[in-house]
Amino acid sequence: xxxxxxxALAVAAALVxxxxxxxxxxxxxxxxxxxxxxxxxxxxxxxxxxxxxxxxQWGYYHGRIDGVYGAETYRAVVNxxxxxxxxxxxxxxxxxxxxxxxxxxxxxxxxxxxxxxxxSAAARSDELELLARVVAAEAQGEPFEGQVAVAAVILNRVRxxxxxxxxxxxxYQPHAFESVTNGLIWxxxxxxxxxxxxxxxxxxxxxxxxxxxxxxxxxxxxxxxxTRQIVARIGNHVFxx
Amino acid sequence: MRDRWRTAALLLAVVVAAAxxxxxxxxxxxxxxxxxxxxxxxxAFFDAVSHVESVEVLLSKGLAASTPERLAxxxxxxxxxxLAAQASFSSLPLPAGTLAETSKFLVQVGDFAFSLAKKAxxxxxxxxxxxxxxxxxxxxxARIGAxxxxxxxxxxKGRAPWGALPVGMRARARAAGDAGGAARFRAIEEQVQKxxxxxxxxxFSDHVLSRKPRGLSGDDIDEARAEAIALEFLPExxxxxxxxxxxxxxEGKIRAYGITASPREGDGPEVVxxxxxxxxxxxxxxxxxxxxxxxxxxxxxxxxxxxFLEERGFGEMEPTYAGAAENVAVIPFVRIQDGVRxxxxxxxVSVALDDGEVVxxxxxxxxxxxxxxxxxxxxxxxxxxxxxxxxxxxxxxAVRLALIxxxxxxxxxxxxxPARMGDARFLVYINALTGExxxxxxxxxxxxxxxxx
Numbered sequence: 001x002x003x004x005x006x007x008a009l010a011v012a013a014a015l016v017x018x019x020x021x022x023x024x025x026x027x028x029x030x031x032x033x034x035x036x037x038x039x040x041x042x043x044x045x046x047x048x049x050x051x052x053x054x055x056x057q058w059g060y061y062h063g064r065i066d067g068v069y070g071a072e073t074y075r076a077v078v079n080x081x082x083x084x085x086x087x088x089x090x091x092x093x094x095x096x097x098x099x100x101x102x103x104x105x106x107x108x109x110x111x112x113x114x115x116x117x118x119x120s121a122a123a124r125s126d127e128l129e130l131l132a133r134v135v136a137a138e139a140q141g142e143p144f145e146g147q148v149a150v151a152a153v154i155l156n157r158v159r160x161x162x163x164x165x166x167x168x169x170x171x172y173q174p175h176a177f178e179s180v181t182n183g184l185i186w187x188x189x190x191x192x193x194x195x196x197x198x199x200x201x202x203x204x205x206x207x208x209x210x211x212x213x214x215x216x217x218x219x220x221x222x223x224x225x226x227t228r229q230i231v232a233r234i235g236n237h238v239f240x241x
Numbered sequence: 242m243r244d245r246w247r248t249a250a251l252l253l254a255v256v257v258a259a260a261x262x263x264x265x266x267x268x269x270x271x272x273x274x275x276x277x278x279x280x281x282x283x284x285a286f287f288d289a290v291s292h293v294e295s296v297e298v299l300l301s302k303g304l305a306a307s308t309p310e311r312l313a314x315x316x317x318x319x320x321x322x323x324l325a326a327q328a329s330f331s332s333l334p335l336p337a338g339t340l341a342e343t344s345k346f347l348v349q350v351g352d353f354a355f356s357l358a359k360k361a362x363x364x365x366x367x368x369x370x371x372x373x374x375x376x377x378x379x380x381x382x383a384r385i386g387a388x389x390x391x392x393x394x395x396x397x398k399g400r401a402p403w404g405a406l407p408v409g410m411r412a413r414a415r416a417a418g419d420a421g422g423a424a425r426f427r428a429i430e431e432q433v434q435k436x437x438x439x440x441x442x443x444x445f446s447d448h449v450l451s452r453k454p455r456g457l458s459g460d461d462i463d464e465a466r467a468e469a470i471a472l473e474f475l476p477e478x479x480x481x482x483x484x485x486x487x488x489x490x491x492e493g494k495i496r497a498y499g500i501t502a503s504p505r506e507g508d509g510p511e512v513v514x515x516x517x518x519x520x521x522x523x524x525x526x527x528x529x530x531x532x533x534x535x536x537x538x539x540x541x542x543x544x545x546x547x548x549f550l551e552e553r554g555f556g557e558m559e560p561t562y563a564g565a566a567e568n569v570a571v572i573p574f575v576r577i578q579d580g581v582r583x584x585x586x587x588x589x590v591s592v593a594l595d596d597g598e599v600v601x602x603x604x605x606x607x608x609x610x611x612x613x614x615x616x617x618x619x620x621x622x623x624x625x626x627x628x629x630x631x632x633x634x635x636x637x638x639a640v641r642l643a644l645i646x647x648x649x650x651x652x653x654x655x656x657x658x659p660a661r662m663g664d665a666r667f668l669v670y671i672n673a674l675t676g677e678x679x680x681x682x683x684x685x686x687x688x689x690x691x692x693x694x
Contacts, residue, residue: 161348209493
């Protein structure tokens with residue numbers, strides 16, 4: 001460990017060099033800077049409910065999940081901040097507290113950005129968001145490794161010459177994903193698990209070893225797809241090259 | 242009585258009229274949307290056709306070029322046009338997979354042209370095989386272009402060549418489409434499928450795409466052995482009281498048993514991991530648990546990851562980076578051979594920052610790449626490599642030897658030179674044998690905890 005950088009720097013090098021997988025390689029460790037909602041006494045709304053829900057899960061909050069930041073929520077937040085070293089423990093839920101709660105990405109982007117988003121910074125976060133949405137829409141209820149596998153298939157397509165070479169190109173390719181055609185991708189909010197799965201895939205986990213198709217064999221699919229070579233079955237999906 | 246009937250009839254007439262008006266409005270709206278969408282598709286199609294035709298023209302111009310500069314120039318344009326054609330094709334509303342091989346062909350043509358452009362930029366003319374391949378690809382592009390041109394003439398008259406129309410008219414469109422458009426795209430696709438293997442010096446060459454794993458040593462193992470290996474591999478926290486069961490099979494680039502490890506009784510998260518059939522190597526592992534707020538530092542996480550690998554017999558490995566997101570740290574490790582960082586031999590370990598448990602492991606890249614290598618000795622010295630970075634860059638740290646993958650699947654021994662330009666930080670890779678610059682990577686800031694190592 002030769003160097004510790006104060007404003008943390010991410011080296012894409014290892015990942016990049018080892019995979020050498022073409023144009024998408026640089027994206028894996030890009031900066032993430034997004035605005036998150038700041039909550040304090042009196043705040044209301046969905047973000048407050050999310051906060052209360054997580055605090056309740058972790059045993060800090062015992063009130064109702066009503067989306068209103070009141071006395072009980074305040075006590076729970078201060079308590080959480082103290083125990084987890086978020087300083088100052090002032091009951092204001094900002095970026096640091098969201099991160100400590102593991103909810104940063106769940107709420108990021110729900111507030112208006114304070115500054116115009118930088119190009120690469122936004123790209124990275126948008127990528128995670130987009131991927132998590134597809135995972136949620138296509139693989140909710142699947143085992144975790146099955147969700148990682150679906151995300152991995154999408155990333156494999158980006159690197160495959162038979163598919164568009166951008167993430168958005170792959171996801172929005174006409175007739176590529178049922179959930180894009182029927183709009184489910186916009187209606188369903190990704191769970192924490194979906195974000196974790198998307199992140200694992202971005203970090204290189206691929207339970208399909210390079211598959212580029214997946215489908216649910218119990219649902220009607222184009223007969224053409226069955227001509228592909230199946231490499232794995234996870235949960236309700238089969239994966240093929 | 243008659244009045245009542247009259248009123249009812251009048252009311253009914255009003256309702257019917259209102260419904261008819263409403264329906265008409267709806268239909269007009271739908272038609273407008275449909276036309277807008279069709280216009281997009283038409284544009285994509287016309288773009289694609291013109292790009293394919295340019296590819297053909299540019300390839301022949303490149304073959305006619307007499308100077309390396311011209312050749313580099315023209316072949317760079319080939320790549321641009323080929324990729325643009327691919328992008329346009331993939332936004333057409335065709336059934337999944339209709340133009341898969343055509344897409345691949347275009348990417349390969351672009352990639353191949355680019356490899357020639359890069360060679361030309363170094364002053365090297367294309368070899369006879371490369372010229373032959375360029376001729377062959379030009380002919381194929383011409384053939385595709387001619388077929389598309391025919392379709393375009395019809396499309397210009399408003400008859401869309403694709404199968405499924407959007408909103409509403411699905412059934413009708415499908416019937417018409419399969420008889421006409423989609424079938425004709427399929428004919429192009431079948432033609433492309435007959436093109437023999439395309440091999441050249443680039444990342445999408447067929448010999449790179451069909452690479453086999455090099456790191457699978459040992460004999461084939463059975464299910465019971467795989468389960469035992471999986472159990473052995475689990476982090477200490479999970480080894481006690483866990484049982485492993487092979488539940489899946491993977492028949493991919495690597496054949497593997499998919500193992501699920503779960504507690505014999507009581508609570509505890511499941512751990513899933515794949516063990517390769519050949520040699521019994523663990524390909525990846527994931528522990529399915531939530532992670533609470535961070536309690537341990539990144540340094541400690543790196544230490545835990547290092548110990549995890551050491552205990553599992555991974556030999557000399559060095560972490561290159563540590564990054565945290567949502568209370569999980571991901572740490573890539575690369576193999577060290579004779580003091581050289583072997584970047585292709587990379588594994589990743591993820592560590593929960595709440596209690597330091599290793600919750601993930603990934604070695605697919607390692608198993609694909611790892612082999613016993615004989616490293617050449619560098620022909621130039623480190624100081625010399627550091628002097629070769631661009632004038633605007635300031636060398637910022639010690640140089641070291643690193644083996645990096647080249648685009649066409651081979652490996653190059655380089656000097657890794659850390660450098661900066663203002664705030665921007667880079668890693669520059671200088672070929673240790675020839676002194677040429679092989680690659681430049683920019684280090685990018687992340688908001689969350691991370692460090693270079």
